[in-house]
Amino acid sequence: MSAEKTKKTVPYTVPIGPVHPALKEPVMFTFGMEGEIVRTVDFAPGQTHRGIEWMGMRRNPVQIVHLTDRVCGICGIVHSISFARAVEQIVGIEVPERADYIRTILHELERIQSHLLWAGVAAHELGFDSLFYLAWRVREESMDLIENLTGNRVNYGIIQVGGVRRDISDEQRPLIEKGLAYYEGLLDQMATLFLEDSTIRMRCRDHGFLSEDDARKLCTVGPSARASGLNMDVRQDYPYCAYGDLDVKAILPPAETGGPRGDVYDRIIVRLLEIGQSVGIIRQCLDAMPAGEILWEPKMAKLLAACKKADGEAIGRVEAPRGECMHYVRMAGKEAPESWKIKASTYSNLMSWIPMLQGEQLADIPIIVASIDPCLSCTDRVTVVRDGKPDILTKEDLTRLSREKTRRLMQ
């Protein structure tokens, strides 16, 4: 190879994705590398677009609530609450207080399981598989609890426009208490296993740094923003469901652990502390939960008629385990909404990858990418089609391109 050519290949590019074992979900990364060091970062989401909004715009709100359960595999209830709150604002539905408390309890149970899932994935990305198995074993307790309360482990189907579909019975309360006691007893152990471990500290401290200023500029949300020192949490800033009655404060990395530094280690701290906070919130909910109705209108036909008459637009905002999630809905006197737009929390967090990854080593990419807890399947709302041609080439397209090339060469 000539000297000039060698010069051109440095810095060289490393593509990772769209589907890669180091990434949990499809996204296309292009890294400009200089030796082991990442110099430039570019990424292209949109690899798992499923057209769920399109499906929603052909269905009525009662049907869409079940679609929203399936926007994300982990935060099932977040999207449902967010959508239901948007529709409730348009139709002018007042959710019964008990339903608000049940929503809050499930919302926090979901946060517990989501954060534990993330903790396991993070450990796995570091090559610490025993801790990964331990975190996921511990997570089962919350999954079982959710299954008992809602009837399913993943697609809960408990939220309905105007309330919830299932009550929490007196027999289920001791089960929740038991689950909470289990997690309370476990928090110290988890903190020790994650935060005092030398390997985790070596790999995560001062890696994937995101400054407070960058976090603000790039509109980072959720635990990633809080780890950088931004005091923001939808539950605290714009209370919804029962959060207005409860004591909820945004969790920042405490000063005794070195204050908010904005590295991967701080993101672990914030998420672990939030598990404890969620346990506390569920406790408060169980104590303060009033008796009463759980649905604004138990007759679905009447609810559908009310939705059909509604005209207007609204935004439902919810603090998902990954950050703020938003649903915009516009209804215009038809059964189906005229417009429905989902902004998943990861959408706001994607851009913070760029400052986080610059200057890091190739081997740090998986943990830093995982550190914002990316959920790309719920984020992808668009697939790019240029000049009528999609980016995805099927087998037929490739055959056609191949034949065209043969013809070109024959001329």
Next chain:
Amino acid sequence: MARLPMVPELLKQLFSRPATNAFPSRHLPPSVTGFLAKVASGEATIHPPVPTPPKFRGKIVYDREACIGCTLCLKVCPAHAIEFIPETKRIRIYITQCIFCSQCNDICPKDALHMSPDFLLATENRYAESQIVE
């Protein structure tokens, strides 16, 4: 000095029971059918299956006699899994399409639809008898 708090935890786990659900038999039997025959005759025992939680949403159960053919369930089914048969004025439910949300159970005025705890539904044929409820 390197701190590894996971090591004592792992040593402890060496002596604890597995956290996963037990397989029906402790070891792989030489013949599965032979083992099942032994279970049927009471010679061998299996680990009982893990029970589903109360109000679990499994395969749908349809009470054809109670149904009045009002088609309200078609209106709320998010997956379009229910078909109305005009000749008989009854419905047909495709389990392969069903997403187990039980919304049709809620809206049914005659309480003709229920969810069973039956969840082992996989087959190779989407139109198999077990995949269509009518």
